[in-house]
Structure formats: structure tokens, C-alpha cells
Amino acid sequence: MGKLLKIAVRNLLRYKRRTLLTTSLITLGVVFVLVFVSVTGSFKRLMIAQNTDSMLGHLQVHRKGYVASIDNLPLNLNLKAGAIGRLEKVLDAQSEIAAYSPRIKFGAMFSTFVETTNIRLNGIDPEREFQTVSLLPGRVLEGDKTLARGDIWIPELLARGMKVKIGDTVVIVATNQDGSVNGKQFKVAGVLESVSGPGGRDGYITIEDAAEVLRMEGMEISEVAIRLHDFGRLGVVSERLTGLLEQELNQQEKPIFELHTWEKLSPFYNIARMIDVMTFFMKLMLIAIVLVSIMNVMIMAVYERIREIGTIAAIGTPPGRILSLFLLEGLSLGVAGAILGNIVGALIIFVLNASHITYDFGRQKDLLLQVSLDPVDVFVLSVIVIIIAVVASLQPAFKASRMEPIKALRHV
Amino acid sequence: MQLIVAENVHKTYQVGEVQINALKGVSFAIEPGAFVSFVGPSGSGKTTLLNLIGCLDKPSEGKLTVAGVDVSSLDRRQGAAFRGEKLGFIFQDFNLIPVLTVYENIEYPLLMVQDVPARQRSERVLALLEAVGMSEQKDKFPGQISGGQKQRVAVARALVTNPALVLADEPTANLDHATAYQVIELMKRMRDSFGTTFIFSTHDPKIVGEAETIFTLEDGRLVDTQVKGEVNHG
Numbered sequence: 193m194g195k196l197l198k199i200a201v202r203n204l205l206r207y208k209r210r211t212l213l214t215t216s217l218i219t220l221g222v223v224f225v226l227v228f229v230s231v232t233g234s235f236k237r238l239m240i241a242q243n244t245d246s247m248l249g250h251l252q253v254h255r256k257g258y259v260a261s262i263d264n265l266p267l268n269l270n271l272k273a274g275a276i277g278r279l280e281k282v283l284d285a286q287s288e289i290a291a292y293s294p295r296i297k298f299g300a301m302f303s304t305f306v307e308t309t310n311i312r313l314n315g316i317d318p319e320r321e322f323q324t325v326s327l328l329p330g331r332v333l334e335g336d337k338t339l340a341r342g343d344i345w346i347p348e349l350l351a352r353g354m355k356v357k358i359g360d361t362v363v364i365v366a367t368n369q370d371g372s373v374n375g376k377q378f379k380v381a382g383v384l385e386s387v388s389g390p391g392g393r394d395g396y397i398t399i400e401d402a403a404e405v406l407r408m409e410g411m412e413i414s415e416v417a418i419r420l421h422d423f424g425r426l427g428v429v430s431e432r433l434t435g436l437l438e439q440e441l442n443q444q445e446k447p448i449f450e451l452h453t454w455e456k457l458s459p460f461y462n463i464a465r466m467i468d469v470m471t472f473f474m475k476l477m478l479i480a481i482v483l484v485s486i487m488n489v490m491i492m493a494v495y496e497r498i499r500e501i502g503t504i505a506a507i508g509t510p511p512g513r514i515l516s517l518f519l520l521e522g523l524s525l526g527v528a529g530a531i532l533g534n535i536v537g538a539l540i541i542f543v544l545n546a547s548h549i550t551y552d553f554g555r556q557k558d559l560l561l562q563v564s565l566d567p568v569d570v571f572v573l574s575v576i577v578i579i580i581a582v583v584a585s586l587q588p589a590f591k592a593s594r595m596e597p598i599k600a601l602r603h604v
Numbered sequence: 605m606q607l608i609v610a611e612n613v614h615k616t617y618q619v620g621e622v623q624i625n626a627l628k629g630v631s632f633a634i635e636p637g638a639f640v641s642f643v644g645p646s647g648s649g650k651t652t653l654l655n656l657i658g659c660l661d662k663p664s665e666g667k668l669t670v671a672g673v674d675v676s677s678l679d680r681r682q683g684a685a686f687r688g689e690k691l692g693f694i695f696q697d698f699n700l701i702p703v704l705t706v707y708e709n710i711e712y713p714l715l716m717v718q719d720v721p722a723r724q725r726s727e728r729v730l731a732l733l734e735a736v737g738m739s740e741q742k743d744k745f746p747g748q749i750s751g752g753q754k755q756r757v758a759v760a761r762a763l764v765t766n767p768a769l770v771l772a773d774e775p776t777a778n779l780d781h782a783t784a785y786q787v788i789e790l791m792k793r794m795r796d797s798f799g800t801t802f803i804f805s806t807h808d809p810k811i812v813g814e815a816e817t818i819f820t821l822e823d824g825r826l827v828d829t830q831v832k833g834e835v836n837h838g
Contacts, residue, residue, distance in 0.1 A: 195715055202703035503699040505762070506660060508688020508717040511681065598660040601695070 196513070200520035203373050203493070214489045215528050218577060222533020223518045225474050226565070226573055227540050232467045234563045239460055239553065240423075245327040246387050247394070248454045249293070249417030250426055250459075253279060253437065256450045258414070259457070265297050265312065267369045270412040271478020275440075275448050279416060282436050290421045290431050291323035296402040297414040300366040302346070304354050311350065313364065324419045324446040328396075334358050335382035343381035345396040351383045358383065358550040362395070368407045374404045390458055408443040426453055475576060482529070490588035493521065501592050502600025518589030519582055524582020530574040541565050605672075607769060607801050608634040608657060613666035615652050615824075626652040628824040629666070634766065634803065634817070639795050641815030642805045648821040650805035651773055656804065658691055658771045659683045667668055672767050688717035692711045692762030692800070694772035694791075698754040700761075701744040707733065707742040718765055724745040735797065736790060752783035756790060770794075772804035776811055788814045 204211045225543050254262075258269040271279065274292070283292050296315035301308055318339040322329055329337040333348055335358040344358060344364070356362065358380055362473050365375040378397060386393045397405075403412070420429055438444040455461040494501070504514060541563045550559040615627040627649045634640055642650045655661040656668055659675050660683075667821045668675050678686055687693075700709045706798050710729045713722040720728070733739045736756040741749055749757070755775060772791070776784030788811055791802050806812055820828035 199701075199703060206703055499697075499699065500701060503693075504701070504712075504716070505684065505696065506658070506687065506693050507713050508684050508686075508691070508765075510684050510688075510717070513716055598655055601660075601699075 193516075197520050198446045199526070200517055200524055203497075203521055204524055205515075205571060207493070209540050210489060210492070211525070214485045214519050214525055215532065216527025217485045218482055218525065219394050219532040219536060220580075222536045222573055222577060223540065224432075224528055225478045226533060226537035226569065227563075228473050229573070230537075230563045230565055231561070231570050232471060233566060233569070234561065236445075236464050237564075238559065240454070240464060242387055242553065243390075243458045243460055244423075244454045245325055246331060246391060246420075247325060247390065249458055250420045250423060251322050251418040251433070251451060251453055252453050252457060253283075253416045253418070253449050254414070256447055259450060259452060265414065267298060267412075267414075268359060269407065270296070270414050271416075273411045273450075276411060276413060278440050279437075282440070283418065285325070286429070286433065287407070288412035288420055288422065290419045290423055291320060292414040292416050292418040293320040295398065295415050295417060296399055296406065296408075296412065298366055298402065298406060299435045300405070301362045302350065303361070303363040304356055305363070308598045309350065309354060311346070311364070311589060313344075313366075313402065314394050314396050315399040316396055317399050319507070321396075321417075323427055324417050324520075326419075328579045331385040331387065332382040335380070336473050337382070339381060339396060339480050339534070341398050341401055342379055343397070344378035345382040345384050346552055347393045347395060349386055349393065350395070352381070354499060356380055356383075364405055364598065366405050370407075371405070373404055374407050376401065405582070410426075412471050443602075449574060459603075467537070473536050475573075478573070479576060479580050480484055482526065482577050483584045486525055486581050486584035487587065489525065490518060490522055490585045494518065494592045497602040498590075498595065498600045501595050502597045502603065505595060505597035506601060514595075515593035519585050521580065522585025526529050526578040529581070530577040533577070534570050534574065605636075606633040606669075607636045607638070607671060608632075608803075609667075610653075611667045613653075613656065613663045613668050614657065615649070615661070616664045616811070621626060626824055627656075627663075630714065630821075630824070630826045631666075632819060632826060632829065634802055636799065637795065637799050638801050638803075639792055639811055639815055639818055640803045640817040640819065642803065642819045642821060643807060643812050644730045645807065647823075649824040653821070654771050654773050654803065654805055654826075658693065666743050673805070679796060688713065690768050691700040692765065692767040694755070694762050694770060694804070695773040696776045696777045698721035698746070698751070698758050698778075700754055700757055702746050705743050705745055705746045706738055706749065706757050709746065709757055711763050713761060715767045728764055729760075732764055735763075736760045736792065743783055750783075751779050752786060753781060755783075755787045756810065759790055759794060763798060763800060769801045769803065772800075772802065774806060775804055778807060781808075781810065784808065784811055786815075 224343055248285060255269045255271045283289055297314055300311055300313055301577045302311040339345060362380060363375050364521055365373060367373055420426060434451050437451055438447050440448050442448050501514060544563050550558040551561055553559050612633050615629055617624040617626055624653060625754055642648050642653060652691045656663055656805060657670055659678055661674050673686060707729060710732055711725055713729060714725045733742050736759055738756050741753060744836055746754055776787055779787060794800060797800050812818055818830040821824055
């Protein structure tokens, strides 16, 4: 095989310009796809992280039916103490869960004594919330990065619109489950950077304050956000948890809980899907480039070497060896293109990172483009190119191996 | 036992709607170790006959046995294996592989056809390089040597597998007379050294004289057979 490969490589070097052009074309294709996959992949990861680590968490558990009415933030679909205990028992038993955080979500009136507007609020346990959505403290643009009882964090647009500053006193008025109205004063402790996605413009108070405003008699929560140790295991853990939670039934023998991954809760999942679809089509284009360029070169190679093929066939070279020789030529082109493409692609990604390129995402400005080269992408692209290179060589190689030596030797 | 036996061999080609009778009932026998030439004008059937003996083609009628094997019975793969084991070829245009050195061209059949181990390959190739006087040129590529040298390499390549028979179709057609004579002398010397049967076709009367057996073909028929001064009209 080594000798056959040596002959194949020398045959390619016989037509240096053509080989160089074909390899360059494959290299360009690999570079283009690799850089595209890496940039969009990095963007996708950042976008997902912004959603999951700023607000959503990786998974969320609600009372059955809550998500269908999530826009109303229905208080009558909160989980009660008994259900919370059962849920915590299940979650505490999962070693793959890094942290989880209970929340009370509700809509309220926000008043500065001069002006009033609407606000969506999250009642949280700060310590557990920060473990679950680790980017949340980082969103505090002004004020304290800790949230104490009597404090409120408000979104920057609201602060600007209502001309509210850190330390100002505001009033939150909310309608309780029984239809009565209650109000409570809060001190503005932080102004939050608004982020794109569900919950990106919500305010925060402590869970105890939320329960007080809503005059809850016992412990109630609207949702539990969950963070996993390994985001890559989301599908597996989600499936297992769904199975476990479905076994938790109410008195009517119906499931109490529903579990959703971030994908079901955020519209950005569709953008992530679109990126995947675009990546798929980019890979298809790469396949087309490799297929056409290598097939073209190999057809030419066979046509130009008909007498040579006749000679090696006449002196007894088995058809299988002739087939292998031409397949190895295609393979060598593919391997060369893949290696060069990966090297050049890696260099371009290095330059992109060194250039500190920034971009905006929704309301977030100057996000740093941090492109990472995923070894899986490098491997998958290389395998695609090499396989397609061999497939593209099959027809010309087969033709060469089936050539009648007597006709080939007569070829002028 | 005869190395080659041809009994009433016919070969017909269909070119479009025209039927061409390239061989019309040719019969002959060739002994092992013979130095044979087929002569005749263009279109007389020399190349067709060499192609049949070389298992590159099959007779339309009649029987042709080479080294005890009926060539008509071989399929494509068996034909390749038979050629690799029993036959050597020398071509008019040398047909060396341009990307291989002189050494590698001679080594090629041992490597790609017979799977001979490296050490034996090396011994055999070096011995043949010495025998054909090309040891000094072994690292050159075909494009770097003369026509006569190329044909010497071709002779060595044909002999490297120890074939029973070497077929040479117009091996001297592209060489000047002096070089052509040297190549024929080389072939004869190789026959003497290795006992290999050589069959070549030519239309050069000076070269023809070097053969020990001369078959003359005309219009697809064997019209004359000469063996070392004795003349038999066929």
C-alpha cells in the first residue's frame, strides 16, 4: 500500500498546476466551512449561554399547565408546599444537577409616587439563583450585586424611562390570588442590563418579599430553574427527569409537574436551529465542491493516462490494484485539501480572536467574538472531505480498472 | 513440449459494419527458449497474433495454447494473473511509467503483480540492471534517459518476473539501427542467460536476420517459416 501511495502521489505531482488548483479549491471550501461553523457555533453557544445563564437556566419545572399560560404569570398555577417537597426530593437525588432555584413570578404595578407602570417580577433566593443563572449578578449595571430583603433590581429601560436612581424608594402593587391588592415599598438596589429573550427585562426581589406582597399563607413557587454540571447532557438528563416527574401524580392520578428544556422556552432555539440548517447547507456546498473538482481531475487523469493504464494492465497488474491506485490519488487530494484547509482555517480563527471583534446581540452591545475551533468539527469536516474525495474517484477509478489493455494500448 | 501451439487460429474484428479478417487460419508451434520473429508488412496480422499470444485478446476460431493454457478459457482476472506470471512485454514506445525511476520501473511487476518480498525484489532488480547495463542510471526517470536506454529498461522489466515468454511488438521501431541492433543483441543475450523464449515482430530486414525462427505473415496468413537457414514454405 505504501508503494501504491507513493506512485499515486507522484502521479498527482506530475500535473502540478492542476493538482495545486484542485487542492486549493478543496482547501478554500474547508476553510470557508470551518470558519463559518466556528463563528456561527461560537455565536450560537454565546446566545444559548446568554439565555440559559442570564435568565432561564438549562431546564425549568412548573406545575402542569403553567407554561401554556406563562404570559399571564398565573398565580393559581403555582406549586404548593407538598408538591415543592416532592419535587426537591427528586431533584436532590440527581447527581447531574449542579444547582436549582425556586422562583415566584408575578406581574405588578411599579410606582415612583409620581409615575406608574407595569413590571414583571421574579421572587428569588439570591444565593441559589446566582448558582443556577450565574450571569445574573453580572447584569447589574449600577448598584449592589447582592439582593437583600426590601431591595429591588429593576431593568435599565424602566430605570431610564421612570428616571429612577439607585437608593430611590418605589412601590410595588400586586393583585393576589384571592383578587385583593397589596403594596410594599422597596429600595432600588440595582439596575439590570436588559438582555434578549424571555425574562430579559424582568425585575428581581427576594422570594420572601414576593410571598409577602402576594400575601401567600404557605410556601408557593411558580417555577424551579435547574442548572446541569454538563450542558451537553441536557437531552439525557431531561429525558430521565421527565420520566421521574411523570411518576409524581396528584389526587386525580394526573402528573403534577411539567419539565421543559430552555429550547422549549426560548424563541432563540429557532435561531439556533436555523444556524444548524445553514451549517448543513454549507457542508452540502463543500461536498459539491470536493465531488466536482476531484471527479473532474480524476476523469482527466484517466483519459490522459489510457496508454499507461493499458501498459500496467498488460503486464498483469490486477484490476483491483489499478482501482486502488486511482482511488488513492483521489484520497491524497482529499487528505491534502483537508489538512491544508484545517491549518488555514485555524490560522484565520486565531487572527479573528486576536482582532478582538465585537458585535451587538439584541440590547447587548460590544459582545466579544470568541471563536473556538471544535475538534469535532475539524474531524467531521475532514472525514466528509476524505470520504467524498474517494467517492468522487470511484467512477474514474472503476473505468480505469475495467479498461481493455489492448484498446488502451492502441489509444493515441 | 511446445511452449506455444496455434491450430487454425482466426481473428475477426468488426469495425462499424465492416468485418476485418486479421488472421485467417494460422497454425504454428514454438519451442521453449526459442528466439522468434514475426515479419510482414503493415496489416499482415503480426500485432494481432502477438496480442493473442499475450492473452490480451482471444481468437475468433481455432485453438491457441500458451504454456499449456488455452488462452480462450481465461477470463479478465485470470488473463491478468497469467500475464503477470508467465509473460513479459516490450512495447514499441517503451511504455515506461514516467513517475517511476529506472529502478522502480523494473521493480513494478514484482511489487504490483507478484507481491515479491522487498529483499528478493532488490536482488532481482539489481541483477537485471547489471545485466542490461543500466546500473548507473537506476535513479533516473524515463524522461532523463535515451530511447535505447529506455528499451533496455523495458527488457529488464519484461524479464524481472522470470517469465516463460517475452513478447516484443516492434521493439526497435523507434530506435536508430545501431541501437536497435544492440537491443536485439541484448534480448538474445538474455535468452541465453535466462532461457526465456523471445518473440518479436519487426519489418526491419536487418533485424529480422537476428532471429533464429522467422514466421512471415501476409494478409493474415502464415506464408513462410524459416529456421536457421532452412526454408519451409507454409
